[in-house]
Amino acid sequence: YTDLSNPHEYFRALVVNRSLRVIMGKLADLLRHPDEIIPMLGMAVAAQKAKRLPQDPSLKFCYDMLNKVSRSFAVVIQQLPERLRDAICVFYLVLRALDTVEDDMALDDKVKIPLLRCFHEKSRDRSWSMSCGYGHYVALMENYQLVTDVFLSLDHEYQRVIEDICKRMGNGMADFIPKEVKTVEEYNLYCHYVAGLVGVGLSQLFASSGLESKEFFRLDDTANEMGLFLQKTNIIRDYLEDIVEEPAPRMFWPKEIWGNYADRLDEFKEAENADRAVECLNHMIANALSHVGKCLEYMSKLKDPSIFAFCGIPQVMAIGTLEACFNNHAVFTGVVKMRRGETAKIMWFMRDHTDLCVLFRHYAKLIAAKAIAMKASDPHREEILEICSQIEERTTARIEADTTYHRRASLEDDAPLPLSTRVLFLIVSLMFGAYAFKLEAAQNIFGVLLQHQYSAVDYINMFIAIVLVLYSIISIVERLTAIRYD
Secondary structure: OOOOOOHHHHHHHHHHHHHHHHHHHHHHHHHHOHHHHHHHHHHHHHHHHHOOOOOOHHHHHHHHHHHHHOHHHHHHHOOOOHHHHHHHHHHHHHHHHHHHHHHOOOOOHHHHHHHHHHHHHHHHOOOOOOOOOOOHHHHHHHOHHHHHHHHHHOOHHHHHHHHHHHHHHHHHHHHHOOOOOOOHHHHHHHHHHHHHHHHHHHHHHHHHHOOOOHHHHHOHHHHHHHHHHHHHHHHHHOHHHHHOOOOOOOOOOOHHHHOOOOOOHHHHHOHHHHHHHHHHHHHHHHHHHOOHHHHHHHHOOOOOHHHHHHHHHHHHHHHHHHHHHOOOHHHHOOOOOOOHHHHHHHHHHOOOHHHHHHHHHHHHHHHHHHHHHOOOOOOOHHHHHHHHHHHHHHHHHHHHHOOOOOOOOOOOOOOOOOHHHHHHHHHHHHHHHHHHOOOHHHHHHHOOOOOOOOOHHHHHHHHHHHHHHHHHHHHHHHHHHHHHHO
């Protein structure tokens, strides 16, 4: 649509075109990775389940806020036993609120620093709230008294853990407000305050619940490593988002590392500095990967399946994100992240420590393959290869030691989708086609009244329906042919 005389129609056409490109991109992903279709459908169902909120007004607010600020976390937390779920939900929101105070660059440091140091006290003050942050976090801060209500209803041991971690984290954040992260030691300390302490707190909550052993009260070192690995991954991935932050960026890449490659950290955005930027990026990733050994050690001690999934899924997503970022200059020019289908597959298939090791080994091999393809002169090539070799050796030993482990669909074993699954997908595609083409039968199936007037979105839905049905038929024929000749 190029008629600029009608701005309304012009911008409407732009929106439709953009929506079409997004839809076609997602459809292309599904066609390239058909093994991700079922996990994505499963995760869509799980996401809908996570949106079913409790009746209690305060709990309802907490879980609704959790869905808004972190959909993937909201899905994972729903798998936890009820006696632990509410405590971890409140723990997460209290620390998100604390983080909102730290991140709000509009707050004067004379207000921010004292508030960070006393923020742990706010969870006992039913009258306290404030306006700060952005997006959904504004509602969290303005309705903080509802979080307080749930906090005060928790078991006293849970309250003690949450309050203690919030106090230690707030003081650590306050210490770093006026200073730049220069050394790797300071980098580790900052990550300890903002993420390592989260791991420590979660370990104490696990032990307090009785779902894990009392040993978890004493696993501060490995629990801290879990947090450091996640936080360093986020800091690496979010370079561009952080460097352009207004009114002034707060960066946590240590100067001890980036100072070897540039005079200013923002130079990495420029195309002429791409080679040096990627060398620095790989240095940062090597530093993050050094925590993997301790993370695997910690997760090998978890016994409760729901707690294991809660801890393990973010760790696998972290190494998957580092694989996507490794040797990739796009980190400095845009957003680099895992595909949604890949994430869904991880959440769908990972059930135990052997699955975790299979996935860690998978991503370690991908990183190593990229490192092998790099120039031999790259300063971090050998270091990365050594770290990946150690990860592969450790995970392989665990996989081979598991006598109950059988080959199953995973990121490393792309088994073909069974015929029954392909037939089910054809049925779903036909149902969607009935809806897209506004067939009368669809009214009874979906319980909706369909208007027989077509919009641009309707035509997009029709096109998608045709592609899905054709793809399903071809997939079934392909599988039947394979079975015949097997």
